[in-house]
Amino acid sequence: MIGGGYVGLVSAACFAEFGMHVSVVETNAERLAALREGRIPIYEPGLDTLVVSNSQAGRLVFGDDIASAVVGAEAVFIAVGTPPRNGDGAADLQYVHAAARQIAQALTGYAVIVTKSTVPVGSSRRIAEIIREARPDLDFDVASNPEFLREGSAIDDFMRPDRVIIGLDEAGKNGTARAENVMRRVYRPLAQSAAELVFTGLETAELTKYASNSFLAMKISFINEMADLCEKLGANVEGLARGMGLDTRIGQRFLNPGPGYGGSCFPKDTLALSRIAQESQSGCRLVETTVQVNEARKAAMAGRIIAACGGAVNGRTVAVLGLTFKPETDDMRESASIPILHRLAEAGAVLRAYDPVGMEAAKPLLPAQTIYCADAMDAAQGADVLVVLTEWNIFRALSPESLAQQMRAKVVVDLRNIFDPDAMRAAGFVYQSVGRP
Incomplete structure (x- = not known):
């Protein structure tokens, strides 16, 4: 090897x-x-x-x-x-x-x-x-x-x-x-x-990898756009995704809305497939658009957080839960947290962040003034807004009442839909999630 x-x-x-x-x-x-x-x-x-x-x-x-x-x-x-x-x-x-x-x-x-x-x-x-x-x-x-x-x-x-x-x-x-x-x-x-062994030609095998990852990336960008549409129309993206996913032709996986895909594969492979298609003089507009939609998605998330704070975060403390591009990894490559936190820092926010395994990998990539905390509750201490960027399971068990006691202001922007909206509102939070009323 x-x-x-x-x-x-x-x-x-x-x-x-x-x-x-x-x-x-x-x-x-x-x-x-x-x-x-x-x-x-x-x-x-x-x-x-x-x-x-x-x-x-x-x-x-x-x-x-x-x-x-x-x-x-x-x-x-x-x-x-x-x-x-x-x-x-x-x-x-x-x-x-x-x-x-x-x-x-x-x-x-x-x-x-x-x-x-x-x-x-x-x-x-x-x-x-x-x-x-x-x-x-x-x-x-x-x-x-x-x-x-x-x-x-x-x-x-x-x-x-x-x-x-x-x-x-x-x-x-x-x-x-x-x-x-x-x-x-x-x-x-x-x-x-x-397990099925599929024997093909060399070119087919090489293209299958790019096509598979690009298709999954396209599903993520699609559900993110549907989440935005749900917010405009008062629909619920969770019900929409379930209704779509039960169709065996579509499937339920990769229909979870969020701040955009990242990691070592999807961003790299969608760009590479677009390049392959261009060099072959073959149209690949769906993949090219998927790349554009994902980049725009990440950029828009910082604006959503700022809007939730009344249009300004200068001098305000933002608690950030999760930094890696997905849970159960320390991989920070192309993570949505990178552009989001840089935008918030440029807008004057004080950043308090926690990730179970990704903080060392995150330090060279995130704003220098980011404060890295001991746990989620430490990150929430004195925060004006709490933002969920990665859906680590330990965050799902956080008590809304305990969070409310730690924070200075009760505003939560949940970009992974890990919390129950009713429970958050019952605890007094102004709660925003993705694609849910």
Whole structure:
């Protein structure tokens, strides 16, 4: 497994749990040292136990040398980062290409080189070209195996997936059957648990990842727009979402309104798919509009908070519950809290924030004057308005009466709809949620 980041580490630990011997190559010295000591550099429920137990069993090892890691390997996964390229949002493949060159030099026998990183269409064929250029004598195949791991539930997603997508070179006739055999053996434990293995061409597998994430992002932007419409018409977005979601053609997931999607996947993948479509001279206007709607959504949320305070927050204390882009992760990438808190700080607000696991990751990204608190009640101390940005379960249990005692003014802007409107009003709050009367 080349890369010990989020995707690489979760995948490696789960493969090891299946009984395979997995070598993880990580070139970041600090991260490698942590992994060797059993310290997990990311927050993902259950991952620490999985890594430690399989390391102790000798099935999971960490190092920084590709040559020693790939000795005897039948499958070599590339799971390095593909961040958006500055300027145009296209995926930056420099780390993928560098890994391919190193793998080519290190392999001593046949292996399937598998792209686990999210890469643009055509990347797997480019990897094959790079390897052939470096080692014309090498016997290998390439495969595309995109990941569909949700942060906060990644282990369960890996162990009990909806499907496993495996792209192979449909045009090639010599090595495809051999590569398919390797990939079927890699995923045999999942096949035995009734998970569907979907074999496709390389381009189809690569595009499936972008299409899937972009469609889910589109559902989120759609329900956010419906929430705004509900507020204008006096309807309730929760009833609307339930009525929609019970239609099996639509489904109930990703129909929860909020301040806009974030994280490591949706923002990056929607931009990348838009770029792919533009370069292919093919229209992708729904995805392009989804990106625009989401950016506008985040910008509008700060204005909603300011309006709830009577049009000004200068000198007022804003309590913020939740900073990460979603619960059960410490990931701050593209979190709605970043633009919202910067806008509030620019407007003169005093920010008191609490997140169960994300505060250290948040500090370099949020306004310097942000005060980080010990818990939710500490954040609410003396606040003029309380804002819910991330729906951590511990916030759902907060007593409205206790919050009212802590706060200076009784104003709550609940951007995740975690509180009961009747209970909040009964406690004397001026309460605003998203898409609910």
